[in-house]
Amino acid sequence: EAQVTQNPRYLITVTGKKLTVTCSQNMNHEYMSWYRQDPGLGLRQIYYSMNVEVTDKGDVPEGYKVSRKEKRNFPLILESPSPNQTSLYFCASSFGTSGENEQFFGPGTRLTVL
Amino acid sequence: EDQVTQSPEALRLQEGESSSLNCSYTVSGLRGLFWYRQDPGKGPEFLFTLYSAGEEKEKERLKATLTKKESFLHITAPKPEDSATYLCAVTRGGADGLTFGKGTHLIIQP
Numbered sequence: 001e002a003q004v005t006q007n008p009r010y011l012i013t014v015t016g017k018k019l020t021v022t023c024s025q026n027m028n029h030e031y032m033s034w035y036r037q038d039p040g041l042g043l044r045q046i047y048y049s050m051n052v053e054v055t056d057k058g059d060v061p062e063g064y065k066v067s068r069k070e071k072r073n074f075p076l077i078l079e080s081p082s083p084n085q086t087s088l089y090f091c092a093s094s095f096g097t098s099g100e101n102e103q104f105f106g107p108g109t110r111l112t113v114l
Numbered sequence: 115e116d117q118v119t120q121s122p123e124a125l126r127l128q129e130g131e132s133s134s135l136n137c138s139y140t141v142s143g144l145r146g147l148f149w150y151r152q153d154p155g156k157g158p159e160f161l162f163t164l165y166s167a168g169e170e171k172e173k174e175r176l177k178a179t180l181t182k183k184e185s186f187l188h189i190t191a192p193k194p195e196d197s198a199t200y201l202c203a204v205t206r207g208g209a210d211g212l213t214f215g216k217g218t219h220l221i222i223q224p
Contacts, residue, residue: 004157033211035211035212035214040216041216042201042214042215042216042217043158043201043203043212043214044214045211045212045213048209048211050209056209058211059213090157090158092157098207098208098209098210099205099207099208099209099210099211099212100145100146100205100206100207100208100210101146101163102148102160102163103148103160103211103212104160105150105157105158105159106157107156107157108155108156108157
């Protein structure tokens with residue numbers, strides 16, 4: 001089954017404790033992206049990757065890092081999480097190397113930072 | 115700066131009562147307008163992509179249309195299972211991702 005998977009689905013952590021949210025897709029997509037979704041603000045792009053080893057900032061990149069060492073995986077790293085990073089996070093992927101194609105979204109990761 | 119505004123924020127309809135959701139946008143060089151459906155606790159699910167003014171697409175009870183300033187998602191004779199949040203998003207293409215609106219929360223009552 002073609003899908004985007006994320007782990008963990010739920011995470012409660014404390015301020016300053018480094019964490020990684022994994023994202024993997026099995027559709028051989030070049031483009032991958034991370035979004036956060038907050039009440040009243042909608043979905044906002046954090047980082048994106050047009051291909052392996054190519055990543056760039058989206059609209060709200062502060063406090064986040066990403067890496068793209070292989071095509072299928074695109075982990076989101078929070079080096080020192082803070083309470084304002086409490087949010088619902090989605091990974092997405094699409095064909096091609098641009099953001100203008102249909103994006104397939106993962107099931108989401110709900111993160112709480114205390 | 116790209117902007118996407120969806121209205122209404124919430125809409126409650128009776129089963130079978132047709133209506134339209136609006137998505138107005140401001141973007142320089144639109145390369146695509148997307149409609150997604152999102153159920154509670156799940157990721158957005160792709161519905162349609164529209165690329166140019168005048169384009170229309172249909173899927174079951176849903177029909178999406180596009181003008182130079184806005185898009186409409188028409189829902190005909192809705193059923194309770196159509197209840198969800200409907201999201202509109204735009205892109206300028208290239209490396210840009212999607213700029214989303216805040217969504218319309220649709221409830222269809224039996």
